[in-house]
Amino acid sequence: MSDLLAARSQMAMSLAFHIVFAALGIAMPALMAVAEWRWMRTGDARFLTLAQRWSKGTAILFAVGAVSGTVLSFELGLLWPSFMERAGPLVGPLFALEGFAFFTEAIFLGIYLYGWSRISPRAHFSAGLIVAASGILSAVFVVAANAWMNAPTGFELEHGRFTRVDPWAPFRHPVAWNQIVHMLLAAFAATGFLVAGIHAFLLLRRPDRFFHREALQTALLIGGLPALLQPISGDLIAKSVAVHQPAKLAAMEALFHTEAGAPFVLGGLPDEDRRTVRYGLFIPGGLSVLLHYDPQAVVPGLDAVPREDWPPVAVVHLAFQLMVACGLVLAALAAWSGWHWIRGRSLASDRWLLRGLVAAAPLGFVAIEAGWVVTEVGRQPWIIDHVVRTADAVTPMPGLWLPMTTFTLLYLVLSAVVVWAIHRHVAATDRRTLEPMHEAAA
Known part of the structure; x- marks a missing residue:
């Protein structure tokens, strides 16, 4: 394994682990806040129980996320020193702001967890809102940095060095806000449906449990609307990619040849050597319509890009197809749930819906992982699009397979710990008598 491949593999594994x-x-604090708000509004202590249970699960997830995020911050400097040297003046302030948001989130999460009986309900609820806002801001700053890598702006390049740097330029670029909105919607949809799937599974076993019925309703409230809005966001971000990263768009759609009336491809296996797509379903003019609202519009293909600048087409195309498929399933389930809500029917009464929610519980995170594959692999061979190649940014330190192996083992152990801890927490919650809790949360 080459050092470049080892470094890329380690970074991919770290990002794939941390993004979960x-x-x-981003979304769990919103669930806690909604449950606590319902308790404050109704006085029903069972909503307090719900907020307390979710806060404990959030604490477990936050602790592991803090570890994996810290690892990522070190990897940027250790694996990609040339990237940090050149891009530091632009992405450095964004990472510093993300660190500030992270510490704010950690402080107020501590207040939230241990302040149930120590501060007033209003102050406690406010702490939960700050935790939610800090999580969102963390995502805004990190995604803005990534969007800048996809569409670099705010500098001049002189003799290979960035000059006349404008650190706020990434926030003024439309790519950043398209990507930020897309990621936030994905986080809320994925988390909402994951939590909904867990409580739907428990409702299939115990349909009479108030706790799980209300948890399911709250989770779908948080995840359902973002799932319905995500296809609109996806359309906007695809149009943005077509303008700023045409090679990535061509790889996403496996479009090898520039043509008017470009087809939209469903499925299929791209063959880069023959420049064809096998087993795909082609919709004539579909891509031209989606991008330009004109069935005869010209869409640049990969033939407009030097062969050495092509991203791995098969990986990007299949990841894009997987992301879209998962997103459409979640949108359909959100619409199904909304139909029940409009008709005033209990979600727990539809066992087929509950089964669908259980089956779809992981799909939001599958879509997030696939989406980040499209974002990162689709930018290759550039670490900063058309400015710095990935091969030129990797560290010259040899033997990178060793830290890659070490971190792989670390993530496997952390994954096992998280699964065990969350399973115990969910099982303990389900075993307890789910009557109103009057004691303070530990």
Whole structure:
């Protein structure tokens, strides 16, 4: 294994692991806040129980996310020193702001966890809102940095060095806000449906449990609307990619040849050598319509890009197809749940819906992982699009397979610990008598 491949593999594994906890850290505080708000509004202590249970699960996930996020911050400097040297003046302030948001989130999460009986309900609820806002801001700063790597702006390049740097330029670029909105919607949808799937599973076993019925309703409230909005966000981000990263868009759609009336491909296996797509379903003019609202519009293909600048087409195309498929399933389930809500029917009464929610519980995170594959692999061979190649940014330190192996074992252990801890927490919650809790949470 080459050092470049080892470094890329380690970074990919670290990002794939951390993004799960980052997404949960964005949306879980919102779930806690909604449950606590319902308790404050109704006085029903069972909603207090719900907020307390979710806060304990959030604490477990936050702790592991903090570890994996710290690892990522070190890897940026250790594995990609040339990237940090050149891009530091632009992405450095964004990472510093993300660190500030993270510490704010950690402080107020501590207040939230241990302040149930120590501060007033209003102050406690406010702490939960600050935790939620800090998690969202963390995502905004990190995704803005990634968006800048996809569409670099705010500098001049002189003799290979960045000059006249504008550190706020990433926030003024439309790519950043398209990507930020897409990621936030994905985090809320994925977390909402994961939590809904857990409580739907428990409702299939015990349909009379108030706790699980209300938890399911709250989770779908948090995840359902973002799932319905995500296809609109996806359309906007695809149009943005077509303008700023045409090679990535061509790889996403496996479009090898520039053509008017470009087809939209469903499924299929791209063959880069023959420049064809096998087993795909082609919708004539579909891609031109989606991008330009014109069935005869010209869409640049990969033939407009030098062969050495192609991303891995099969990986990007299949990941894109997987992301879209998962997103459409979640949107359909959100619409199904909304139909029940409009008709005033209990979600727990539809056992087929509950089974669908259980089956779809992990799909939001599958879509997030696939989406980040599209984002990162689709930018290759550039670490900063058309400015710095990934091969030129990797550290010259040899033997990178060793830290890659070490961190792989670390993530496997952390994954096992998280699964064990969350399983025990959910099982303990389900075993307890789910009557109103009057004692303070530990």
